[in-house]
Amino acid sequence: MKKNTFLFILVSIIAGFVATVRSQTTASFTIKGQVSAQKRAIEAANIMVLNASDSATIKMTVSDKSGEFMFQQLKTGNYLIKVMAIGYETYYSNPIKLAFAQTLDIRLKPEEKELTGVTVTTKKPFIEQKLDKTVINVEASPSNTGLTAMEVLEKSPGILVDKDGNISMKGKPGVLVLIDGKPSYLSATDLANLLKSMSSSSIDQIELMTNPPAKYDAAGNSGIINIKTKKSKTMGYNGSVTVGYGQGVYPKSNNSINLNYRRNKVNLFGNFGYNYYGGYQELNITRNFRTNNGEDILSIFKQQTNMKRRQTNVSYKVGMDYYASKKTTLGFVVNGFINPSTENNGNTTNILDPNSILQSTTKAASQINSNLNNVALNLNGRHVFDSTGKELTMDVDYVHYNTLNDQMFINSFYDNTGNKMLPDQLLKGNLPSDINIYSAKADYTQMLKHKIKMEAGFKLSYVKTDNVSSYYNQQNNQWVMDSTQSNHFIYEENINAAYVSFSKELSKKWSIQLGSRVENTHAKGIQLFNGVSFDRNYTQLFPTFFLSYKPNDKNQFSLNYGRRIQRPDYQDLNPFYYFLDKYTYSVGNPYLLPQISQNIELNHIYKGLLTTGLSYGVINDLITQVFNQVDSTHTTYVKNDNIAKVQNYTLSVNVALPITKFWKINWYNQLNINQYDGFVNQGPIHVSGINYNTNFTSSFEVKKGLNMELGGFYRTQTQEGTIVANEMSQLNFAISKQVLKNKGTIRLNCRDFLNLQHFSGYSHFQNVDVQLYNRWDNRVFNISFTYRFAKGKAGVAPRKSAGAIDEASRVKSNN
Known part of the structure; x- marks a missing residue:
């Protein structure tokens, strides 16, 4: 290693x-x-x-x-x-x-030309550095072939993904992930599963914004990641078909079709995807249980879990844009997915005495069958009043998620000679969940006197989640409900928000933007089994500030500030138990509070090639995973909690330039210092850590239509709250070839060809003494073929308004 x-x-x-x-x-x-x-x-x-x-x-x-x-x-x-x-x-x-x-x-002069058999492609760099965001052009990198959205994010500059799929940006946790400008409203676990099932072939761009302006939701401590799916406005019909196969230890497949048809005032579009994932995960946990003074070891638990997962994802999107006039566009989008999965786990826990002599063994077998379904409807409109930039956009959205989760656990107990000590324990669980989201928003833009641009808008949203946790123990061949572990939790949340921002070019060198967003949140939840409830109502102000200075054509500076909020995930508020085995589980926390962050960042771009950033951030009431240990029952559980105030210092440097005519490189470097001060389980925590991470992409144009790429990432040991994560790295290789007169593309890649990536770490605080090791099906060989087709007359694409989620006549943002 x-x-x-x-x-x-x-x-x-x-x-x-x-x-x-x-x-x-x-x-x-x-x-x-x-x-x-x-x-x-x-x-x-x-x-x-x-x-x-x-x-x-x-x-x-x-x-x-x-x-x-x-x-x-x-x-x-x-x-x-x-x-x-x-x-x-x-x-x-x-x-x-x-x-x-x-x-x-x-x-340019418009043309009326038949496009039969003609494919026009635009070559973009893999990474574009801009003052207010970083843009990842997914298809520009052949090594993205066959990958999932999560895997593409993992290799993006400044992005870190931990062992559980939680995403941090520039060393700070709490990222808001948007898909076509809309929040998913999923828990961190469900969002990670969704991104792991989303094929890179359906993604056009990924935008990374560390300090978004006031028009965006204030959610997300470290900023926003906006995943933009593919779309087209070409007259006639056009589209693409992609088929892909991957082989690790288990097979994988990514397939999609994208279609678009535009005639006169109507534009129809749609896509369909089918993905299959087969994989494994190996998790080893060593826990030391000590005396009250923490010096002497009483017992050692060595736990090995082998997990095999099969997952299918069927996704779809259908929509229409109607150009009622040159100034007015109306549209709708219906999209969703069906995501069934099966996980079979085998767990062996060896219980040792302080001298590491085996005392007993517990074996657990479990099967988890789950199905996450989603459907979403968006109605949108856009009206341009005049040529001065006066514009109004409106959106109404409904989103529904339904999760079915059936679990079965069998625990068997053996002595140190392999003989059974106790009868088997059988536990089954049924954990359905329903989430309904309703939202409406409007954004208005107008140029005022003295060339001041004003943007203003509002958003109303209402969310209701209904979650049931039913566990049953088998007694005398009968299933009896376990009321100590069962529950029914209903959560409702209403957020009303409004914003206004003003921007102006002060001179050819200076520009400024000032904005503010106010959000009122009313959240309430009740546990129907025991009547425990909460009701919170609070209003927060979120100012933003951007200043840009361009002294000459070679240099550009920007200074920005923002205040943001990270509310607890809906599923993290559920006071439910999720079991790995008899001794290990996770549990929700209905008493979680939102965490508030303030970030200030200074950036410099030199010749469009060298981007340097320096930032400082502070987070209050940090939400993070905490290991808890119950010595009397020898159990360990994980729970999200508000533990500390965190200060973060970040220095980042990105180099993107052509080395020769055929060799281009993008090299990102980041240095972080994190300092945690607070309380965990009523005990003080004062820890700090410094870490460095880097990733690079080196692309070679061997000859026309043939490209190669080498890339990867490395990060040093990292302090993640009460957990220390050891170093991690990965190297990837890819090659792509244009065929069929540039209408087809064949891509081959190998992800992590040296099989370097795995997670290891530990948590030592108070009575907790845990070591972790996690490996998964990471080395994968992928091959894919994409065929593009078009027929019709090229039309003039409508103007796109400013902002990542204000795309013309299409899915509007859900801020």
């Missing part, structure tokens, strides 16, 4: 050193400009710098949402600019003799 880790660090350092040396080579000249048509900026236009003598491609980029682009590090010479965009004639500039910086105003 140490040798592999050293190899990983050495590869990263060499790649980063080459990148750094390369970045010191100054560009001779710059060509920048804007692409527009019919007074509209054209986003995602494919722009190329060609050698004027032989039309060889020198550089390539894509225009941003404002139609702007920039080429740097161009030497003196004669060049042509070529621009391609769907729905427009290809543009060629006159020869440009580059002896000084050039600014171009490129205006």
Whole structure:
């Protein structure tokens, strides 16, 4: 392991050193400009710098949402600019003799051209660094083939995923995950399972925002991750089909079809996915039970659990946009998934005396059958009042989740010679859950006097969860309800929010944005079995501040501040028991309080190649998993609790640049310092830790249409509340080839080909003394084939408004 880790660090350092040396080579000249048509900026236009003598491609980029682009590090010479965009004639500039910086105003002409058999692709970088967010273009990396959304996140810069699938960003926990701008409302466990079943082939982009503006929900201490699924606005019909197969210890499969048809004022779209996952997990836990003074060991529990999981996910999305006029668009989207799974676990617990001599053994066999179903309906509208930017968008949403969870546990007890000591204990559980979410929102944008942009809006939401936990013990061949472990919990939550923000360009170099969001939360819950209830009502203010300074074309600075909230997950509030075996379980906590964070961040971008960030954050009433140990029964359980105030200091550096014409690299580095001060189980906790993590992606264009990629990540030992997680690493390799006249793509990859990634750690505090080791089906070989097709006339895509979740005439955000 140490040798592999050293190899990983050495590869990263060499790649980063080459990148750094390369970045010191100054560009001779710059060509920048804007692409527009019919007074509209054209986003995602494919722009190329060609050698004027032989039309060889020198550089390539894509225009941003404002139609702007920039080429740097161009030497003196004669060049042509070529621009391609769907729905427009290809543009060629006159020869440009580059002896000084050039600014171009490129205006495209619409075309009416049949697209039969023609596939136009736009080449984007895997990672785009912007001042307010980081954008991951999923399909740009061949190593994403066959992966799940969770696995793509895991290799994204600044993202860490712990042993239970909990996500942190830039060293801070509490991330709000949006799908097409909408929160999932799932618990951390269910969200992790959803992301593990979502195929990367259905994802277009992933946006990472550490300090979102006021129009976004204030939820999420460390920011927002917005997963944007694929969509199209091309006239006629177009789509793609992807089939994929993966082989680890067990097989996996990812398949999807995306369809779009647009004619006149109607745009129909839909996608369907079928994914299968077979995998295993090996979990080893060693627990020492000590005397009251904590010095002498009384007994040792060595526990080994082997879990085999089979999971199927069927997902769908169907929608329509109706362009009632040039200014008004109406639409609806229906989407959902069916996610059945079966988990078979075998557990052996050896109970030893202080001298590690076997005293007895407990064996547990369990089967868990679950089915998570979801359906969601969105009605949306958008109206543009005039050309000055006055705009109104509205959304109404209904989301329903239904979970069925049936469990069966058999515990057998043996002495140190293997003979049975006691009769078997049988326990079965039935844990259904229903979640209903209703929400409505509106966003309004208008330009005021003195070129001040105002954004304002509101959101109303109501959530009700109905959760039942029924456990039964077998007595005399009869199932008898266990009232000590059964419960019925109903939770209701109403959040009313409003926001306003103002932004202005103070000069060509300075711009500012000020915003504030107010949220009133009314939450109440009741346990019907014992009548215990709570009722909370509180109002919070969440200000945001953004300041940008651009002294020249090479440098850009930004300073931002935000206050955010992380409310407990619905399932974490359920006071239910979830068993691994007789001695190990987790339990909910209905007394969890929301955690509040404040974050301030300073960023600098140099030449679009080097991004440096420095941030400070403080979280009060941190929600985190805590191990609890009951010495009298030799049981250990995990419960989420508010334990501490956490201070976080983060330094991040990202290098993204071409090393040569065929070799590009993206190298992300992050240093964190976390300090925890508070109480756990009425005892003080004062711990701190420093950790470093890095990931890199190195891509090679071997020849036209053939690409290779090497990437991976490494993180040092990390303090996660009361748990210390040891180092972790991974290396990936991928290759992709364009076939069938660029209408098809074959991708091969191997995830974690050295089989480095696993989790190990420990928790030592008060009477808890636990060591953990966890390994899963991580080394996987994937192959996939994607075929793209289109027929019709290219149309002009409608303008996209600013903001990650304000996409034109499509699924609007649910802030």
